[in-house]
Amino acid sequence: MVHWSPADLDALLCQLRDEGFRVIGPSVRDGAIVYTDIDALPVGVGDDQEAGRYRLRERGDKTRFGYNLGPSSFKQYLFPSREELFAYADGDIVPAPLDDEKLAFVGVRACELAAIQVLDRVFQGDGFKDRRYQARRQNLLIVAVDCSQSAPTCFCASSDDGPGVGEGADLVLTELLDDGEPSYYVRAGSERGAELLAASEADAASPELQGRARAVVDETREGLERLLPREGLRDALLGALDHPHWQELAERCLACGNCTQVCPTCFCSTAVEETDPVSLRVSHVRQWDSCFTAGHSYVHGGPVHAGIASRYRQWLTHKLASWEDQFGRSGCTGCGRCISWCPVGIDLTAEAEALRRTP
Amino acid sequence: MSDCLLPTMCTITGRKQDTADVFTLSIDPPDGEFPFEPGQFNMLYIPGVGESAISISGRPAEANKLVHTIRAVGDVTRLLGIRETRERIGVRGPFGTGWPISQAAGKNVVIVAGGIGLAPLRPVIYAIADRRDDYGDVSLLYGARTPADVLYREELLEWKRAGVLDLAVTVDAARSDWSGDVGVVTNLVGRIHSDPAATVAMLCGPEIMMRSTARALLDIGVEEANIAVSMERNMKCATAFCGHCQLGPYFVCKDGPVFFYPDVAPYWQQREF
Ligand SMILES: Cc1cc2nc3c(=O)[nH]c(=O)nc-3n(C[C@H](O)[C@H](O)[C@H](O)COP(=O)(O)OP(=O)(O)OC[C@H]3O[C@@H](n4cnc5c(N)ncnc54)[C@H](O)[C@@H]3O)c2cc1C
Ligand code: SF4
Ligand code: SF4
Numbered sequence: 033m034v035h036w037s038p039a040d041l042d043a044l045l046c047q048l049r050d051e052g053f054r055v056i057g058p059s060v061r062d063g064a065i066v067y068t069d070i071d072a073l074p075v076g077v078g079d080d081q082e083a084g085r086y087r088l089r090e091r092g093d094k095t096r097f098g099y100n101l102g103p104s105s106f107k108q109y110l111f112p113s114r115e116e117l118f119a120y121a122d123g124d125i126v127p128a129p130l131d132d133e134k135l136a137f138v139g140v141r142a143c144e145l146a147a148i149q150v151l152d153r154v155f156q157g158d159g160f161k162d163r164r165y166q167a168r169r170q171n172l173l174i175v176a177v178d179c180s181q182s183a184p185t186c187f188c189a190s191s192d193d194g195p196g197v198g199e200g201a202d203l204v205l206t207e208l209l210d211d212g213e214p215s216y217y218v219r220a221g222s223e224r225g226a227e228l229l230a231a232s233e234a235d236a237a238s239p240e241l242q243g244r245a246r247a248v249v250d251e252t253r254e255g256l257e258r259l260l261p262r263e264g265l266r267d268a269l270l271g272a273l274d275h276p277h278w279q280e281l282a283e284r285c286l287a288c289g290n291c292t293q294v295c296p297t298c299f300c301s302t303a304v305e306e307t308d309p310v311s312l313r314v315s316h317v318r319q320w321d322s323c324f325t326a327g328h329s330y331v332h333g334g335p336v337h338a339g340i341a342s343r344y345r346q347w348l349t350h351k352l353a354s355w356e357d358q359f360g361r362s363g364c365t366g367c368g369r370c371i372s373w374c375p376v377g378i379d380l381t382a383e384a385e386a387l388r389r390t391p
Numbered sequence: 392m393s394d395c396l397l398p399t400m401c402t403i404t405g406r407k408q409d410t411a412d413v414f415t416l417s418i419d420p421p422d423g424e425f426p427f428e429p430g431q432f433n434m435l436y437i438p439g440v441g442e443s444a445i446s447i448s449g450r451p452a453e454a455n456k457l458v459h460t461i462r463a464v465g466d467v468t469r470l471l472g473i474r475e476t477r478e479r480i481g482v483r484g485p486f487g488t489g490w491p492i493s494q495a496a497g498k499n500v501v502i503v504a505g506g507i508g509l510a511p512l513r514p515v516i517y518a519i520a521d522r523r524d525d526y527g528d529v530s531l532l533y534g535a536r537t538p539a540d541v542l543y544r545e546e547l548l549e550w551k552r553a554g555v556l557d558l559a560v561t562v563d564a565a566r567s568d569w570s571g572d573v574g575v576v577t578n579l580v581g582r583i584h585s586d587p588a589a590t591v592a593m594l595c596g597p598e599i600m601m602r603s604t605a606r607a608l609l610d611i612g613v614e615e616a617n618i619a620v621s622m623e624r625n626m627k628c629a630t631a632f633c634g635h636c637q638l639g640p641y642f643v644c645k646d647g648p649v650f651f652y653p654d655v656a657p658y659w660q661q662r663e664f
Pocket of ligand 3: 286287289290291292324373375376377378
């Protein structure tokens, strides 16, 4: 456990790059925090979020992690929104080369780490293994950060996925603030992380600092404004498949699919074939899909989920209920993205509550 | 290490037009051998067009030959239909669960098929025919659109002649030269006279047909847990990665396509689920 200054944090980014990592982390782009290749962390950026609303603002301090989640998640680097699986050329199948670049994710929040672990169960769990996911995951280094504030849309504590970072990160930081100046309480979560710490020349952290870091997480937890109680939720939702509320929801939901695109655990994909008109090389591409489209459930004769009510029901009951049967936990880690990015401000925590009530 | 998402290009060795829109392909399997369980399916691939889930319709004991019976309904299936012998298509599989053939040993078997739904059930009949003494009464209730749409006609008659099974065929519509039954296949359930408590039923066809047939079978006393059905959902990957075939707690590609009645019946009651 060590105490880092912002300069030590910058040094970590350099070190990771020197070790051949592609460093992915938060950056401000188009008025939002997005995850992309970074050289430095944004400074003094905060956000305002509510159902259907997301804005950045200046915090007036030097924090590196003073905002919550933006629209992009780390999912896109483990499970890209578009990737070739194989090609067909000269009469044969040519597997796309495995992408085994060394990735380092910096600034991974607790709910994001939990979401990566959810994807692990989907792509490299008990059943078939996705070799492309495995190749990327195996080289992944995770530098996580506890949340020192929550957005009004966050509800990670409802599933114990945050706001403090759980197991599975290589390094975990807590951002501490003294008169607008940040410093970091840092601990290792893996051998790899311990090596990185040993290489840094920072001071050991005092027990007092550890206490402060814990208090930061506790305060964030207490400040959470939303809740999605999980007790009995699976049974309640699967028992409410004919609830009139689905129809009421259908009158508001646009079936735009935004919620599925921002969700860090939604994993639906479709396959498209692209033929180069000159070489006739065919590329078989996997790309993100959404259960809000008619094509998603299409079988000869028409889509199974014909109306918006049944599409929203498909999404919510999968995410919050049957996910537990399939993967041993809920598909929702409480990041709140689908609430902020729904153009009409639909809030799954409120909808789940409404569905629990007998009509 | 094999990659479950990669097809293997395989040569078509035989092609037979079964009816106006249904054909059967024999394919040289990947690695020369292709063991499978009746009820399992493959993803068949036409480069540049896409993949389709197609059940294996051949004889399980003949592992050196892969057989698929396909109804041409859309892009991939139509193109599979115009592929000729010696051309190659992609094959990926086998995937999914099989019919409860061992559970049926020592019992009576009722096979109920609608339309192309007979294709995934034909391997069951082959398996039973190969060990006929292991089973009690075996009946096939089969519904087709018209007499001209009846699949595997010669083979069915041969099985009937040889005493492998009792055969009842009904069609939705026919001209006056059809002397058989007209109406839905559910109506044929009344023909079963074997002990229902010692009967295993296997159903494949449109969901509405399976639903009404299952109800009729329950009414005559067949046990819920002895009714198997094959479910159809959109599928892109067949490996539980693409999310398209999700059905309640299941992925149809991995936990099915063959399910037992109590597993899926609750979802049949829900419109558009
Ligand atoms: C487990 C399983 C076993 C099957 N076995 C057989 C079989 O033995 N013989 C046979 O003829 N058909 C079978 N089908 C149906 C077959 O997969 C579809 O008819 C086929 O995918 C249609 O594709 P298309 O490109 O020709 O049609 P299009 O209408 O052009 O397809 C458009 C899209 O919809 C999807 N789609 C369309 N209809 C279906 C459908 N009924 N089920 C699933 N996805 C569909 C296709 O994958 C494609 O992505 C089976 C389906 C499943 C799920
Ligand atoms: S369902 Fe919504 S709140 Fe839950 S993980 Fe997905 S985007 Fe986040
Ligand atoms: S819930 Fe909101 S974000 Fe999701 S599909 Fe409906 S309108 Fe779009």
